[in-house]
Amino acid sequence: DAGVTQSPTHLIKTRGQHVTLRCSPISGHKSVSWYQQVLGQGPQFIFQYYEKEERGRGNFPDRFSARQFPNYSSELNVNALLLGDSALYLCASCRGNQETQYFGPGTRLLVL
Amino acid sequence: GENVEQHPSTLSVQEGDSAVIKCTYSDSASNYFPWYKQELGKGPQLIIDIRSNVGEKKDQRIAVTLNKTAKHFSLHITETQPEDSAVYFCAARGAGNQFYFGTGTSLTVIP
Numbered sequence: 001d002a003g004v005t006q007s008p009t010h011l012i013k014t015r016g017q018h019v020t021l022r023c024s025p026i027s028g029h030k031s032v033s034w035y036q037q038v039l040g041q042g043p044q045f046i047f048q049y050y051e052k053e054e055r056g057r058g059n060f061p062d063r064f065s066a067r068q069f070p071n072y073s074s075e076l077n078v079n080a081l082l083l084g085d086s087a088l089y090l091c092a093s094c095r096g097n098q099e100t101q102y103f104g105p106g107t108r109l110l111v112l
Numbered sequence: 113g114e115n116v117e118q119h120p121s122t123l124s125v126q127e128g129d130s131a132v133i134k135c136t137y138s139d140s141a142s143n144y145f146p147w148y149k150q151e152l153g154k155g156p157q158l159i160i161d162i163r164s165n166v167g168e169k170k171d172q173r174i175a176v177t178l179n180k181t182a183k184h185f186s187l188h189i190t191e192t193q194p195e196d197s198a199v200y201f202c203a204a205r206g207a208g209n210q211f212y213f214g215t216g217t218s219l220t221v222i223p
Contacts, residue, residue, distance in 0.1 A: 004155075033211070042118075042201050042213030043156065056210050090155055100146065101211065103155035 002027070004093050004104030012110045013081050021076045021107045025093030031055075032074040033101060034066055035090040043090055049074055050096075086111045114139040114206035118214025126222050131189045133217045135202035138183065142212075144205040145185050147176060149198045150216075156201060160187070192221045 005024045013019050025032050031050040035043035048056035049068035063079045072093075078085055088108050092101040115138040125131050137145075143164040148156035162169045162176045162185065169176050173192075178185040189196055202214040 035211075040216075042116075042203075042215050043211075045210045045212070048209060058210065100158060100161060102158060103148070105153075105155045 004091055004102055006089075006091050006104040006107050008107060009105070010108045010110075012112065014112050015081055015083060017081050017111075019078050019081060019109060021078075021089050021091075021109075023074045023076070023091030023093075023104060025072050025074075025091075026102060029093035029095050029102075030072050031094045031096065031099075032068055032072065033092045033094075034074070034076045035092065036060070037088040037090055037106070039087075046076070081111045083111050085109065114142055114204055114210070114212040116202060116204050116212045116214045118202050118217060120217060121215065122218045122220075124220045124222060125192050127192060127194060129192055131187075131192055131196070131219055131221075133187045133200055133202070133219075134184060135186070135204075135214050136182075136184045137204040137212075139204070139206045140180075140183065142204040142206045145176070145178060146203050146205075146211075147187050148201045148203065150201060151198045159200075189219075192219075194221050194223050197221045 007022045033048040034046040037043045045058040047066040052068045066076045068074045088106040090106045092103045094101045118135045146161035149159045150156045173190045175188040199216045199218050201216050203211045
């Protein structure tokens, strides 16, 4: 089975721009979570979606938003980009609401 | 919310020796504790996990122990090999099904 896939792999944006990151979960998985990983740190939880509904939100500003589609894929949107948004953005999927998470390879975002 | 602390931040061992990484957590309601291995340029890969109703779990050279009373859990890697070199993260699942990660341990296995 294919693992979690994310696109794009790398992205360069300038301050103030908007970005959309995409994630496809493992087949059969209905939950998707998004994390931000700054260099040298552990992943920080941003959002969790299960069955297309938001089930959890981390301590991130309203510039961050997400949604989950009927096929369980997901998008993370970040508005008004700041330099500090530069990070690896990880998507993880799991079968149910409280099960083992599997991570994708991430999207590396650089904000200049 | 949950707070996960991880030690040490860096660890070097000779090939064949054992490596131990320790984590503590603050929320007694946390009930699931996975460990991830992250290689350069890749996403974290699950290597072992433990649930709060179990004290120890083994998978070949890797084991995890959990002490709920003391709120700490540890990763043990025996007979280390150069390919074990990576950054290892512990995590705890807390309230709202959120996962909280430690700050990572960079393990180097010296051939």
